Amino acid sequence: MVDGTQARSAATIIIEPSRGLADFNLREIWDYRDLLFFLTWRDINIRYKQTILGAAWAVVQPVMTMILFTIFFGRMAGVPSEGVPYPLFAFAALLPWQYFSTALGNAANSLVNNSNLLSKVYFPRLLIPLASLFPPAVDFIIAFIILLGLMFYYRVTPTWTVLWLPAFIVLAMATTFGAVLGFAALNVRYRDVRHIVTVLIQFGVFVSPVAYPSRLVPAPWRLLYALNPMTGAIEGFRWALLGIDTLSGSLIAVSSAAALVLFVSGLFYFRYTERTFADVI
Numbered sequence: 001m002v003d004g005t006q007a008r009s010a011a012t013i014i015i016e017p018s019r020g021l022a023d024f025n026l027r028e029i030w031d032y033r034d035l036l037f038f039l040t041w042r043d044i045n046i047r048y049k050q051t052i053l054g055a056a057w058a059v060v061q062p063v064m065t066m067i068l069f070t071i072f073f074g075r076m077a078g079v080p081s082e083g084v085p086y087p088l089f090a091f092a093a094l095l096p097w098q099y100f101s102t103a104l105g106n107a108a109n110s111l112v113n114n115s116n117l118l119s120k121v122y123f124p125r126l127l128i129p130l131a132s133l134f135p136p137a138v139d140f141i142i143a144f145i146i147l148l149g150l151m152f153y154y155r156v157t158p159t160w161t162v163l164w165l166p167a168f169i170v171l172a173m174a175t176t177f178g179a180v181l182g183f184a185a186l187n188v189r190y191r192d193v194r195h196i197v198t199v200l201i202q203f204g205v206f207v208s209p210v211a212y213p214s215r216l217v218p219a220p221w222r223l224l225y226a227l228n229p230m231t232g233a234i235e236g237f238r239w240a241l242l243g244i245d246t247l248s249g250s251l252i253a254v255s256s257a258a259a260l261v262l263f264v265s266g267l268f269y270f271r272y273t274e275r276t277f278a279d280v281i
Helices: 004-009 026-031 033-048 054-076 086-107 115-120 127-131 134-153 160-189 193-204 219-225 229-242 249-280
Strands: none
Touching: 026 033, 033 127, 033 134, 054 086, 054 134, 086 134, 086 160, 086 193, 086 229, 127 160, 134 229, 160 193, 160 229, 160 249, 219 249, 229 249
């Protein structure tokens, strides 16, 4: 026999999707921070477990790409490197690009890969794509140490511009997160989106100033070129760390605005579609 007090204490909690697009409930994300840590740590373990080189893969890929770019773009094509050695010029740009491409490639299928979790347990769905941002950050930190070694080898000393480095790292992360949210949500309904992401990443490295400086783009097309948010992130990262004096303020402004639009639109689209994830996944 259950008395009235026990019946009232055993109240049923009904979870319903929020109605407002702007209600992102950041407090709830903070309450589930342990789950975010678990998802991040799981992805890091999967990335390096049972591999021959382990964490060295974080260095092998950008170093090999740098060598190829140096041979074909630096020496054979004679692409200018803005007064710094071309290997250093390319490697500095590869770090933010590698972070963006790795996070986007891994996260595009993240919701589908966690379909069992989405359909059976309640938690803020934003945590899954958010967790995809941190494993590539580990690669970024490891590769950044190699970049500092290259700077020491080529005797390139950072100037006061290095104070701007955190701002351009944030710009790269905001761009990445906006793209991750949009493509991860799209891939729930259209499973071939992950293939589109692969093509975009392969194409994007050549429409971003990784192997060449953005000033090589004809002036009438330069602002249109800057609508690629990674243009500003890459050029700014290289300028802040290497002190290259050819940075365009208008290019950074356009890229920053494009990154903001991408971030907000990705967040709102994810918020709009997340209530149907469990039904269509």
